[in-house]
Each structure stands twice: as C-alpha cells, then as structure tokens.
Amino acid sequence: MAGRPSERQGRPRHLFRTPPDQRHRRRVVRRRHRRRSNIVSARWLQTHHGDRIAVRGNNTHSVRELVAAGAGLSIFPCFVGDSDPRLVRVALPIPELETDQWIVTHHEERHSPPVRKVADRIAGLMRAHQPLFRGETPIR
Numbered sequence: 001m002a003g004r005p006s007e008r009q010g011r012p013r014h015l016f017r018t019p020p021d022q023r024h025r026r027r028v029v030r031r032r033h034r035r036r037s038n039i040v041s042a043r044w045l046q047t048h049h050g051d052r053i054a055v056r057g058n059n060t061h062s063v064r065e066l067v068a069a070g071a072g073l074s075i076f077p078c079f080v081g082d083s084d085p086r087l088v089r090v091a092l093p094i095p096e097l098e099t100d101q102w103i104v105t106h107h108e109e110r111h112s113p114p115v116r117k118v119a120d121r122i123a124g125l126m127r128a129h130q131p132l133f134r135g136e137t138p139i140r
Contacts, residue, residue, distance in 0.1 A: 078135030
C-alpha cells in the first residue's frame with residue numbers, strides 16, 4: 001500500500017444528536033463489534049458513556065440513522081455529522097479522537113493514470129471542503 005496525507009488536517013470527532021426538541025438525549029448509540037473493539041471512538045464511548053449505551057448498530061450508517069431518528073447520541077467525524085442536517089453537535093471536539101486523513105492506494109497501482117486521477121480528485125475535493133473536514137462548522 002502507498003499513502004499520502006490529504007493535507008495536514010486533523011479529523012476531529014464530536015458527539016452528535018438530534019435537535020433539542022427530540023427525546024432520548026441521554027442514551028448512547030454505538031456501533032456493534034464482534035470482537036473486542038479496536039476502534040478508538042468505540043472504546044472512548046465505552047469508557048466515558050458505557051453505562052448509557054442503550055442501542056448498538058451494525059455499521060456506521062445504521063448508527064447515524066438511529067441517532068437521526070432520536071435513539072440517542074454517538075460520535076462521528078465532523079464531516080459526517082456536520083453534513084447531516086438532522087444532527088447537531090453537543091460537545092467540543094474530542095482531542096484524543098482526532099486523526100489525520102490519508103488517501104491510500106495499492107503500491108503497484110499508485111502511478112496508474114486512472115488511479116492517480118481518482119486520488120487527485122479526492123484530494124482536491126478534501127482541500128475544497130477543508131472547513132468541513134477540520135470541524136470548523138459552528139455548533140448549531
């Protein structure tokens with residue numbers, strides 16, 4: 001595999017939930033994992049809110065849909081939560097969950113024109129939307 005950072009930008013994560021008029025604000029929704037979780041955000045949720053986890057989803061999409069439906073709150077990268085008008089941030093970024101974003105390709109294919117073109121377009125899209133990826137959207 002070969003990779004390159006897509007600009008130097010942290011990928012902050014926030015707790016998100018539905019707007020205040022929705023119910024079930026105290027419940028936490030977490031992605032389900034078969035084995036002991038190696039996903040940092042899942043471990044963080046378990047450590048800090050494990051006693052409040054009421055619902056678990058099979059994948060990130062289902063967790064986002066559960067939170068949007070009012071089932072509770074969960075952690076999402078800012079570019080996921082901020083781009084969904086059904087969700088609002090409920091806390092400041094969680095520094096220990098910040099990560100860098102990389103574009104990764106197979107080593108032998110990285111110089112292939114189609115692969116290179118897609119990687120360059122993804123990098124351009126991420127540059128054009130840096131405020132979203134950096135979590136610079138204000139709390140609503």
